[in-house]
Amino acid sequence: MAIRANPKLITELEIYGAQDVSKCYHCGNCSATCPFSKEPYILPRRSMRSLQMGLEAKLESDLEPWLCYYCGECSTECPRDAEPGETMMSLRRWLTARYDFTGIARLFYLSAKAEMLAVIIVALIAGAGFLLYGFSQGSITQYGGPNAFLPASSVHIFDWTLAAVLLALLGTNCARMWWFTVGRDTKVHVPLSAYVRKIYLLPMHFFTQMRYAKCEQKRPWVLHLVLMLSYVTMLVLIMFFLESMWSGPAINWSVHAFGLAATAGLLVTTIVFLRKRLKKSEAQYQQSHETDWMFLVLLIVVAATGLLQFTLHRLGLDTAANVNYVIHMMAVVPMLLLEVPFSKWSHMAYRPLAMYFADLKAEEMVSKEREAVGAPQAA
Amino acid sequence: MRTGVYLCQTGTGDLDAVDLHSVVSYAGNLPNVEMVKDLGTMPALNIEALVAEIRANDLQRVVIAGDSPGFFKPAFTTAMRNAGGDPSEVRLASFRQHGASFGIGTVRAKSVLACATFGVPYGLAAVPDTTPTHPGTVVIGAGIAGIQAALEIADAGKQVFLVERTGTIGGHMAMFDKTFPTLDCAACILTPKMVAVGQHEMIDLMTYAEVEEVSGSPGDYTVKVRKKARRVDVHACVACNVCTEVCPQRAPSEFDSGIVERKSIYIPFPQAVPNAYLVDGQSCTYVQSDGAKCGVCAKKCPKGCIDLDQVDEIVELEVGNIVLALGYDVYDARKIERYGYGVLPNVLTALEFERLTNASGPTSGKIVTKTKRFNKRTKTDEWVFDAEDGAAPASVAIIHCVGSRDANHNAYCSRVCCMYSLKFAHLVKEKLPDADCYEFYIDMRAFGKGYEEFADRIKAEGTFVVRGRTAKVTEQDGRMVIKGEDIVSDRMVDFPVDMVILAVGLVPALGAAELALRLGIQTDTDGWFSELDYNSDPTDTERGGIAVAGVCQGPKDIPDTVAQAAAVAAGALKSMAIGRGLDSRASVSLSDIEARAARLTRV
Numbered sequence: 012m013a014i015r016a017n018p019k020l021i022t023e024l025e026i027y028g029a030q031d032v033s034k035c036y037h038c039g040n041c042s043a044t045c046p047f048s049k050e051p052y053i054l055p056r057r058s059m060r061s062l063q064m065g066l067e068a069k070l071e072s073d074l075e076p077w078l079c080y081y082c083g084e085c086s087t088e089c090p091r092d093a094e095p096g097e098t099m100m101s102l103r104r105w106l107t108a109r110y111d112f113t114g115i116a117r118l119f120y121l122s123a124k125a126e127m128l129a130v131i132i133v134a135l136i137a138g139a140g141f142l143l144y145g146f147s148q149g150s151i152t153q154y155g156g157p158n159a160f161l162p163a164s165s166v167h168i169f170d171w172t173l174a175a176v177l178l179a180l181l182g183t184n185c186a187r188m189w190w191f192t193v194g195r196d197t198k199v200h201v202p203l204s205a206y207v208r209k210i211y212l213l214p215m216h217f218f219t220q221m222r223y224a225k226c227e228q229k230r231p232w233v234l235h236l237v238l239m240l241s242y243v244t245m246l247v248l249i250m251f252f253l254e255s256m257w258s259g260p261a262i263n264w265s266v267h268a269f270g271l272a273a274t275a276g277l278l279v280t281t282i283v284f285l286r287k288r289l290k291k292s293e294a295q296y297q298q299s300h301e302t303d304w305m306f307l308v309l310l311i312v313v314a315a316t317g318l319l320q321f322t323l324h325r326l327g328l329d330t331a332a333n334v335n336y337v338i339h340m341m342a343v344v345p346m347l348l349l350e351v352p353f354s355k356w357s358h359m360a361y362r363p364l365a366m367y368f369a370d371l372k373a374e375e376m377v378s379k380e381r382e383a384v385g386a387p388q389a390a
Numbered sequence: 391m392r393t394g395v396y397l398c399q400t401g402t403g404d405l406d407a408v409d410l411h412s413v414v415s416y417a418g419n420l421p422n423v424e425m426v427k428d429l430g431t432m433p434a435l436n437i438e439a440l441v442a443e444i445r446a447n448d449l450q451r452v453v454i455a456g457d458s459p460g461f462f463k464p465a466f467t468t469a470m471r472n473a474g475g476d477p478s479e480v481r482l483a484s485f486r487q488h489g490a491s492f493g494i495g496t497v498r499a500k501s502v503l504a505c506a507t508f509g510v511p512y513g514l515a516a517v518p519d520t521t522p523t524h525p526g527t528v529v530i531g532a533g534i535a536g537i538q539a540a541l542e543i544a545d546a547g548k549q550v551f552l553v554e555r556t557g558t559i560g561g562h563m564a565m566f567d568k569t570f571p572t573l574d575c576a577a578c579i580l581t582p583k584m585v586a587v588g589q590h591e592m593i594d595l596m597t598y599a600e601v602e603e604v605s606g607s608p609g610d611y612t613v614k615v616r617k618k619a620r621r622v623d624v625h626a627c628v629a630c631n632v633c634t635e636v637c638p639q640r641a642p643s644e645f646d647s648g649i650v651e652r653k654s655i656y657i658p659f660p661q662a663v664p665n666a667y668l669v670d671g672q673s674c675t676y677v678q679s680d681g682a683k684c685g686v687c688a689k690k691c692p693k694g695c696i697d698l699d700q701v702d703e704i705v706e707l708e709v710g711n712i713v714l715a716l717g718y719d720v721y722d723a724r725k726i727e728r729y730g731y732g733v734l735p736n737v738l739t740a741l742e743f744e745r746l747t748n749a750s751g752p753t754s755g756k757i758v759t760k761t762k763r764f765n766k767r768t769k770t771d772e773w774v775f776d777a778e779d780g781a782a783p784a785s786v787a788i789i790h791c792v793g794s795r796d797a798n799h800n801a802y803c804s805r806v807c808c809m810y811s812l813k814f815a816h817l818v819k820e821k822l823p824d825a826d827c828y829e830f831y832i833d834m835r836a837f838g839k840g841y842e843e844f845a846d847r848i849k850a851e852g853t854f855v856v857r858g859r860t861a862k863v864t865e866q867d868g869r870m871v872i873k874g875e876d877i878v879s880d881r882m883v884d885f886p887v888d889m890v891i892l893a894v895g896l897v898p899a900l901g902a903a904e905l906a907l908r909l910g911i912q913t914d915t916d917g918w919f920s921e922l923d924y925n926s927d928p929t930d931t932e933r934g935g936i937a938v939a940g941v942c943q944g945p946k947d948i949p950d951t952v953a954q955a956a957a958v959a960a961g962a963l964k965s966m967a968i969g970r971g972l973d974s975r976a977s978v979s980l981s982d983i984e985a986r987a988a989r990l991t992r993v
Contacts (some may be wrong), residue, residue: 036795036833036860037857037877038791038832038858039834039858039859039876040874042861042875042882043858043861043862043873043875043882043883048875049596053880053882088798089797089798090791091796092679092797167477313413359481
């Protein structure tokens with residue numbers, strides 16, 4: 012197969028954050044430093060090379076960027092300041108845009124203004140919609156009961172509708188990801204039985220992020236895990252236990268205990284990550300893309316208004332609670348609708364999937380090439 | 391002579407450095423200049439028109455001034471001939487060739503142009519007038535560069551003061567086993583030169599001495615030298631070794647790169663010049679206790695030539711020229727923790743391996759790994775090289791670019807490491823044919839004459855040359871595990887070897903920056919002494935009469951060092967031949983050059 016090169020790819024990746032790829036002189040320092048670099052997946056140098064050569068199709072089918080957790084060790088040790096860690100991060104952004112068939116992800120990554128504008132528009136539409144619906148339904152002074160401004164049952168239906176849309180969008184992107192990385196690979200054929208046999212990898216990587224723990228520093232892994240688990244807890248509570256969450260003003264400990272813990276987890280971790288990105292003391296937080304900020308800011312607003320909502324409702328301040336809830340939803344809707352399928356949030360699906368695929372492919376490749384592995388060749 | 395000046399630029403150089411308008415108006419005011427014409431960049435020259443112009447102005451001489459005026463010379467020569475003039479009177483004022491760049495661009499361009507209109511070579515007119523040259527030269531540093539420069543000058547019958555910081559001359563080259571790419575024995579080349587220096591009637595050798603202060607101007611410098619207390623009379627000592635035998639105190643041997651110990655009173659190596667012992671005051675019990683303890687060597691010396699109470703002595707030297715040949719230090723491999731130097735026993739630096747494999751080294755040239763030994767004095771286990779008990783390594787890895795080409799350490803290429811690493815591979819293969827030898831490199835820089843052929847030879851000898859620098863060295867079951875990436879075959883490298891040699895880069899010698907300050911010369915961002923002009927004045931510094939030779943100007947190999955040292959000697963001898971101290975050309979004012987050029991025209 013002829014290889015087609017896109018010489019402009021390296022310039023395009025600059026917008027995604029990879030500024031110094033051309034500095035790399037291929038000493039292999041980064042690959043040897045990386046705790047995830049294990050045959051057949053040698054990273055990050057191979058990706059640096061593919062980028063320098065503009066091998067777009069190859070990069071599109073690569074799983075390596077998703078195997079990196081950006082501990083920053085490679086960038087710190089890099090003798091050329093070529094920032095291999097940031098390159099992998101940028102490649103993840105680029106891949107997110109590639110997997111997305113709508114082109115919205117690409118637009119968001121290339122233009123911070125477009126993303127900002129989309130978030131504002133969606134927020135305004137969501138706000139207006141909830142207000143209109145609320146005023147047509149009941150009174151803004153009523154939080155619960157028959158005349159409630161926004162009844163829990165209606166919100167529940169809205170949530171499930173939104174979830175269906177999101178699943179459809181993210182599902183298509185994941186299917187495209189499979190096609191790019193495994194499906195159309197003519198060299199490696201993964202049998203169906205392997206998919207079934209190894210399916211346990213998906214929830215395992217999703218819930219434990221055990222590969223992250225391989226990095227030399229364990230703190231980022233713990234923080235990342237807490238953030239993810241808090242988020243998932245909140246998601247489960249809202250999707251399945253919304254009515255019992257809504258009840259009140261008495262505290263329903265059986266759900267609220269989880270809710271408070273998850274909110275605390277979200278607030279603490281987002282604040283820590285924000286601080287790290289502002290202080291830029293560690294390699295992996297030195298270069299923040301606009302989408303990174305958007306991700307954290309939306310999350311912190313959602314968590315804070317959620318907590319405020321809970322407090323206002325318990326205090327019996329129904330009007331304030333209703334107003335705050337609309338604000339809460341103005342952050343939730345764009346966060347879910349725009350960030351999950353089109354931006355940084357999508358990595359919660361791509362990363363475990365990539366590890367699952369990588370494992371499947373590696374098993375095939377290694378069994379094929381076992382005999383070829385040996386000492387380096389004399390030149 | 392009626393002269394016409396044409397400004398023609400090729401635009402390939404740095405035109406911003408020269409203010410052409412100012413040059414044009416300056417040229418118009420020069421005597422003899424009848425017409426000045428600025429033809430701009432890459433003019434399409436019409437020979438007919440030029441002929442007409444030359445005739446109309448009755449020009450006897452035409453000066454083409456510009457960044458690379460030679461480009462336009464054929465057209466002007468034809469025009470001059472067709473106009474009936476003398477084609478040899480088409481003169482060039484080449485700005486770039488004479489270093490019209492940076493801050494001095496415009497002034498230099500004017501000087502060059504003025505000289506051309508007078509028909510005098512710029513180099514001749516721009517020789518500054520300073521004080522008469524003192525015939526003496528002080529050479530600082532006595533490695534191969536200093537030795538070569540000193541011998542060249544002394545052989546011409548001029549006095550040389552050779553100042554060396556350590557107890558012997560020879561420098562790093564004396565430590566080497568073989569030279570690349572010829573695999574000559576380094577000592578066989580160097581020791582005759584060292585002996586020649588020691589015996590030369592025109593060389594005043596000052597070992598164990600340092601330059602304290604320099605004052606004066608080109609041609610007439612006063613250099614204050616501190617002769618450190620050697621505590622042994624160099625002329626009386628017969629090197630009988632009795633003092634070393636009785637000395638109870640030890641310190642790491644500098645000459646053996648610290649892999650073995652020497653006594654506090656010692657001779658650096660048997661062929662040292664001067665062939666005399668010296669006392670290391672830092673470790674000597676007598677010196678450290680202010681004469682309260684020990685002193686046994688002085689009592690046992692059969693010649694009575696040891697004076698442990700000797701103090702430093704300051705001497706002042708009157709010289710015309712100063713040659714800097716400070717050499718280098720090697721990069722401290724401890725700064726790169728991931729290679730485990732200083733922690734893992736069998737990770738060596740290049741200089742350590744050089745001593746290990748050297749027939750005059752501590753193991754008599756036997757390549758062995760370190761053996762664990764209980765030290766009774768310090769009551770600790772230590773790793774030492776032992777020729778009898780040490781095992782020959784079954785595999786050796788050589789890691790290139792240690793501390794070089796690395797943004798976290800030194801960004802520059804140290805230039806010699808690739809080649810000496812290949813030499814090491816050869817030495818390992820020669821002495822241990824069954825050993826596996828790996829070279830881990832980033833780019834193989836075999837740039838010199840015969841170097842590429844040398845690299846091919848090493849590969850043919852069975853050394854595994856792997857592209858990809860090792861990232862980490864760890865220990866496993868007493869062996870050194872190297873981890874890296876083999877970029878060509880796209881595989882991870884992760885296997886144990888018995889010995890790792892770090893090809894450490896070169897860094898400016900200790901005290902070089904301080905000396906540069908004292909001399910009033912500049913160093914570049916990496917700490918090497920700055921030459922006056924990279925291309926045209928590679929051995930001069932911006933202070934006249936002070937020249938640089940060898941690695942202290944930038945990493946280079948032995949052949950280049952020797953060539954540069956000889957060039958420096960030529961410069962010093964030139965200043966003596968014309969009898970004036972040679973200041974740098976930048977120090978000469980435009981009016982001086984003009985006046986001198988005018989005077990030279992009349993001669």
